[in-house]
Amino acid sequence: xxxxxxxxxxxxxxxxxxxxxxxxxxxxxxxxxxxxxxxxxxxxxxxxxxxxxxxxxxxxxxxxxxxxxxxxxxxxxxxxxxxxxxxxxxxxxxxxxxxxxxxxxxxxxxxxxx
Amino acid sequence: xxxxxxxxxxxxxxxxxxxxxxxxxxxxxxxxxxxxxxxxxxxxxxxxxxxxxxxxxxxxxxxxxxxxxxxxxxxxxxxxxxxxxxxxxxxxxxxxxxxxxxxxxxxxxxxxxx
Numbered sequence: 001x002x003x004x005x006x007x008x009x010x011x012x013x014x015x016x017x018x019x020x021x022x023x024x025x026x027x028x029x030x031x032x033x034x035x036x037x038x039x040x041x042x043x044x045x046x047x048x049x050x051x052x053x054x055x056x057x058x059x060x061x062x063x064x065x066x067x068x069x070x071x072x073x074x075x076x077x078x079x080x081x082x083x084x085x086x087x088x089x090x091x092x093x094x095x096x097x098x099x100x101x102x103x104x105x106x107x108x109x110x111x112x113x114x
Numbered sequence: 115x116x117x118x119x120x121x122x123x124x125x126x127x128x129x130x131x132x133x134x135x136x137x138x139x140x141x142x143x144x145x146x147x148x149x150x151x152x153x154x155x156x157x158x159x160x161x162x163x164x165x166x167x168x169x170x171x172x173x174x175x176x177x178x179x180x181x182x183x184x185x186x187x188x189x190x191x192x193x194x195x196x197x198x199x200x201x202x203x204x205x206x207x208x209x210x211x212x213x214x215x216x217x218x219x220x221x222x223x224x225x226x227x228x
Contacts, residue, residue: 102159
């Protein structure tokens with residue numbers, strides 16, 4: 001069975017600083033990988049996805065992620081964070097082509113310091 | 115605008131009572147999903163449906179039931195057999211097809227026990 005690990009429960013970053021959120025997955029075949037963001041009391045919004053091809057994928061709101069098969073990782077990055085980026089971030093992997101649902105990590109809570 | 119509507123936003127359940135959470139989508143998506151979110155636990159899959167009149171159990175289906183009589187609707191019933199129902203419930207949908215269909219989420223229903 002597939003699994004996702006987000007090692008950091010909380011991360012605090014100063015506004016304007018760079019950001020990297022870690023995600024490691026376990027899955028036997030080529031994974032379909034996603035990053036979602038959640039504001040308090042809201043649903044999830046898709047930031048970006050990886051299916052195949054270029055291992056560096058661009059998403060919305062200035063986010064990007066890099067797929068590294070050798071490290072089983074799919075880390076999310078942003079060069080300069082804004083106060084509005086404070087939220088919960090979830091990494092997810094899809095098995096079976098994604099039709100059978102997603103397996104999520106436990107999330108990373110991002111705090112932005114002024 | 116197309117989207118996923120979950121209702122109600124807040125729901126309270128008495129002991130021994132069944133409650134039903136509504137999920138409607140106008141995205142013309144074939145697949146629909148229910149997830150449960152607990153603090154610090156990420157999202158866990160309860161049930162999913164890839165086509166009308168068919169659905170499958172996810173990782174934590176015990177104490178829950180669903181139906182899929184219409185493409186647009188996928189209601190979730192939390193039965194009295196679910197001993198710890200307090201959680202945030204998220205509905206999602208996606209196009210069918212191999213692997214490259216990200217899930218779109220509703221804004222969730224928060225269920226609490228009276």
